[in-house]
Amino acid sequence: MDAPYADAEALRRSVERLRQLPPLVTSGEIERLRHLIADAQEGKRFLLQGGDCAEALADCTPQTIAAKLKILLQMSLVIVFAGKKPVIRVGRIAGQYAKPRSSMTETRNGETLPS
Numbered sequence: 001m002d003a004p005y006a007d008a009e010a011l012r013r014s015v016e017r018l019r020q021l022p023p024l025v026t027s028g029e030i031e032r033l034r035h036l037i038a039d040a041q042e043g044k045r046f047l048l049q050g051g052d053c054a055e056a057l058a059d060c061t062p063q064t065i066a067a068k069l070k071i072l073l074q075m076s077l078v079i080v081f082a083g084k085k086p087v088i089r090v091g092r093i094a095g096q097y098a099k100p101r102s103s104m105t106e107t108r109n110g111e112t113l114p115s
Contacts, residue, residue: 003104003114036088046085048076051092060094068093 076087
């Protein structure tokens with residue numbers, strides 16, 4: 001479901017700008033992760049995924065993200081020590097901004113807002 005935008009030209013410019021930016025991850029990193037997850041499926045590694053279910057856009061600051069990564073690292077060290085297996089750390093940060101919505105609006109306490 002595509003969200004409606006009042007200014008189609010501004011949307012087009014934004015999408016074009018995003019297309020010009022470098023990728024967040026490389027194809028090599030994706031392929032490596034696929035192999036690591038396959039190892040986890042075979043019991044050779046432990047996959048640790050952590051992060052908020054949803055956070056405010058204002059909370060996506062370098063300091064907040066660094067704190068979350070620090071917690072993931074600390075958790076993985078405990079798991080490595082206890083489980084004697086390498087850990088794959090996956091951070092779920094700002095994921096709600098990329099996932100599709102089942103409805104264009106959400107109503108809470110009688111107020112309907114775009115989702």
